[in-house]
Amino acid sequence: MTEVTLNHAFLMSSYNTASERALAHIALDMHTGTELRVLVGGLGLGYTAHAVLASSRVAAVEVVEFLPQVVDWLERDLVPLSPMLKADERFSTVAGDIYSILAAQPREKFDLILIDVDHAPDDRLSRTSDFFYTREGLRQARLHLARGGILGVWSYAESSPFAQALQDVFQDVRIEPVTFFNDLIEEETVDWLFFAR
Structure with a gap:
């Protein structure tokens, strides 16, 4: 098992990756197109990108x-997952701030934009993502989506304010809980996935 911490704060783990993979699978199920261009915010341990x-x-x-x-x-x-990701010619990665990219004018459009950076909309790693979770920020992020595009956001917790902001900006919003039993702490855990188009 691989775990990553930053300044003693937990960031990511390979222990259970069901919700990270579901972020990709559900977004793909929601989009019927082909030749899809996908932007992923947050490499982590690579499970969302690998699933895409x-x-x-x-x-x-x-x-x-x-x-x-x-x-x-x-x-x-x-x-x-490094060898598998690097071996796929469709895959590329850069160091940067996904929230700054989405706040700027789009340089290109994507069919799927999948975000797994903050712990939750109400539990953020830094203030740089504050704008993204606002209605204005979501409207700006929407400009980066191609017609029919899907925005997906991972969270460890529900967030009614974020869900409402999504509903105010997008026509179709879907919220999916992903439940699994964590035998390390012997209790059920629920992650939350927010999708919008």
Whole structure:
């Protein structure tokens, strides 16, 4: 099992990746197109990107990772899925801030934008993502989506304010709980996935 912490704060783990994979699978199920271009915010241990690449309907996956160290781990094969990700010519990754990218004018459009950076909309790693969770920020992020595009956001907790903001900006909003039993702490855990188009 691989776990990553930053300043003693838990960031990511390979213990259970069901919700990270579901972020990709559900978004793909919601989009009927082919030759899909996918933007992933947050490389983590690579499970969301790997799940996206499993689809033959995907033409390209661009991952934006805030921590240069995580990109370096990928390049040095320290991330469990490194060999498989790097071997897929559809995959690319850069060090950067996904929230700054989505707040700017779009340089290109994506069919899927999948975000797994903050712990939750109400539990953020830094203030740089504050704008994204506002109605204005979501309207700006929507400009980066191609017609019929899907925005997906991972969270460890429900967030009624974020759900309402999504409903105010997008026509179709879907919220999916992903439940699993964590035998390390012997209790059921629920992650939450927010989707909008």
